Amino acid sequence: MQPRNMSMRGAVDLAAVKAAAEAAQKAEQARAARARQAQEAGGDDAAPSAGPLVFDVTETEFEDRVVQLSAEVPVLLNFWAEGYAPAEQLNPVLERLAEEYDGRFVLAMVDIRTSQNLAQQAQIRDLPTVLAVVAGQLIPLFEGPATEPQIRQLLDELIKVAGERLGVVGEVGIRSGRGGVVEAAAEPPADPALQAAHDAMDQGDLGGAIQAYRNVLSDRPGNAEASLGLAQAELLQRVQGVDPQAARAAAAERPADPEAQIVAADLDLVGGHVEDAFARLVDTVGLTAGTDRDRVRTHLLQLFEVIGADDPRVTKARGALARRLF
Secondary structure (H helix, E strand, O other): OOOEEEOOHHHHOOOOHHHHHHHHHHHHHHHHHHHEEEEEHOOEEEEOOOOOOEOOHHHHHHHHHHOOOOHOOOOEEEEEEEOOHHHHHHHHHHHHHHHOOOOOOOOEEOOOEOOOOHHOOOOOOOOOEEEEEOOEEEEEEEOOOOOOOHHHHHHHHHHHHHHHOOOOOOOOOOOOOOOEEOOOOOOOOOOOHHHHHHHHHOOOOOOOOOOOHHHHHOOOOOHHHHHHHHHHHHHHHHHHHOOHHHHHHHHHHOOOOHHHHHHHHHHHHOOOHHHHHHHHHHHHHHOOOHHHHHHHHHHHHHHHHHHHOOOOHHHHHHHHHHHOOO
16 A cells, blocks of 8 residues: 655644744753753763653553653654564664654554554554654654655654644654753843833733734744743733623533633633633534634634643643544
């Protein structure tokens, strides 16, 4: 059988809009934090290993070992079975690539004999089949035999999409122990344009803040601080003038109404009820379909932006969203 789905089509619809600059900044912060931890633990010159590059996983471990990990690094799911030659021939190729890419992705081996339910949920029709999980989102890669150059092309595209659109960047050398300590970067000087946007926010001028943040992003697309500020300002602007009591009553009466649930979720988030906001929209995803479902999912991903991808509540909600979608 010829390989199918040899592209990243579908990843765009599953992606939260993330810029490469933000992803790189978060990765740098994570590396610096690990370096400090290593020094505090004993001054070792190498950062501690964060786990294996290749590991076996069963359906009972899927959420803890794959969904959670996919918030930190792209995870390849290789569905295979012992005694099935095409699948067995692919295994060493993928394992060798995992070693070569050295942490830019990790490889999870799924034996369909011990994970039949997971294989059914993933709609596995033939072996081998390779999928990816990034930030809790399932992305098809290929089904059937594939050549090493084809796989390399897919891996490079996956890594690019994961970083630019979902902010997930695997760190080279960390898992294998070959990465060195990275010194924490010096605090950068204040950015006048960003400071003007922050000042407008502090003064309650949401329209001015939104425009100022957009100006920064126009000059420097992907600026993490401006992206976060813009998301927060737009959230506050959306709830201005909303009657909380009426909005919550409408949401209670119409649980499958995207607009009613989105407004209520915005109010939840502004009120500090982060998990309630996420759970509300995850439930609504399960009650809707088509464009309504996509609208709710997209809005939920925008709320993730407000809180931050590395917040554990976001990681938990991404897992819940993935279960609803797949």
